[in-house]
Amino acid sequence: MNRSAANKTVYQFGYRRSADQDASRPVRRPVVIVGAGPVGLTAAIDFAKRGIPAIILDDADRIGEGSRAICFSKRSLEIMDRLGLGDRLVEKGVVWQLGKVFLGEHQVYSFDLLPEAGHRMPAFINLQQYYLEGYLVERAAELPLIDLRWRNRVTAVEKHDDFVRLTIETPEGEYRLDTDWCLACDGARSKVRDCLGLKFEGHTFEERFLIADVKMSAEYPTERWFWFDPPFHSGQSALLHRQPDNVWRIDLQLGPDADPDEEKKPERVRPRLERMLGERKFELEWVSVYRFNCARLKKFVHGRVIFVGDSAHQVSPFGARGANSGIQDAENLVWKLALVLNGEAPESLLDSYELERGQAADENIGHSTRSTDFIAPRTKQERVLRNAVLQLAPHAAFARRMVNSGRLSVASEYDSPLTTPDREAFAGSARLGLPVPDAPLDDRDGAKRYLLQTLGEDFQLLYVKDGARPNVPEGLRMTVIGEDLIDREGHFTQRFDATPGAAYLLRPDHHLCARMRSYDGNRIREALARAKGSAI
């Protein structure tokens, strides 16, 4: 790959001097976010939607260099939809939900990530990370509460009891900034993490992989294709996945002894890809050779410094659990921190961020480790066992289910002190601790709506009509299903196991935190207090 391709800039931004740089004493801010990647930008936009100003510091001044994350999950898209970017992402992205796994030339397993209808967002889109970041930056620019500062590099982090002092280097010299809360969204090689002397705990995999984004016109379907031992890359694994603009992601396993510098050279990469792609003409957009960790920080909250996304945890790419989990981290944290900043919840509510997203990180690391162990067995005997699964797959259903080329990211189900346990039985796909499922509904004017579109930023009660509207606690928004929204197709009723009088309490991140078969004002008040941290 030539240098200009490697350094291609997709979006260019400019450094601008901030008045904070001229202040005689460090200015104090409520929230400073380090890192203008998908996670930091998501957090800033969510804060702005809740009326809280946020500063984002980023050491670069452009977005470029390869597509990196490409698969964005339904849950991420639902979050982006709330932030105002859902339609734009789905329109630009490549929508997909089918995956196929091959052994040699034969398909051994396939999966469908969204087999049911009636959801506003698809199971997945593929989209180059630079597009997501570009759209988020443009969205952030529309919001006056966000102050995005390019070429602002954090060089020191000083922890105080109730604030954090940052030293920031700019093209015009250094300045300091105080903040009530500092969100470290600065990625796997987090500078903030280094400044605090914190270390990841986990496992580094020896196996190296080649990742190549290739531009070509090809007739492959819009599905995730994964090969074990393909004819074009004997003894290893390969992945092919479509992105917008006729760009295809190709991932080739190279083994543990591959030399990363050699393998990146076009004269090495092209023949490998030609074996896979045959006679097709292609251009290399981006090439990288990588190894990865499955690791996490033991704690995500360190006083007033909070780690979010890759700065807090890292996984292998098989499963699309990196960017997607980071976006969910941001969403989980922001509403809680907003309540704390507004004096509506105790600081201990943030313990539930640590707990819930810690569970999610462990789950992601677990899946990611299992996938990687399957794709790249660590010992000869592990390989024998793995190959046995693949050999049995064409003959036995159970073995097909064991074939693991990555288990793709779905929302995490929180086992949380914010949840009020069920007293009555509920069936359906809505589950305590999970985000609520979407459902198509009609509004009062008969216009088609999706449930998730109607939910907004606050706690929300969904009440199934059974006579008069109940008087909900002050500040709680209520939607009456059967009055405000009509379930003509029956999806809501089925997914929520809804019966007349049933009430469902949703957190600001749309996770279901309490439900009951009939409206009980006291129980709802208690559940609301619990969801704001009263039981922590």
Add this chain to the structure above:
Amino acid sequence: MTALKTENGFANPDAAYEALVEAHRGLAEAESAALNARLVLILSNHIGDLKVLKEAISLAKKAG
């Protein structure tokens, strides 16, 4: 209480052992290892109980 049965389960245990031995007869070491791996997977799934599987693993480890 253990879930794994360790008392004899076969009407004719000698015949069962013979079937296993015969399956391996004439195979090279790598082929035998691969056959064993497939057998372990097939039988594990047939049992379909993670607790039993883990007890079996720990008995196998202890005995070796």
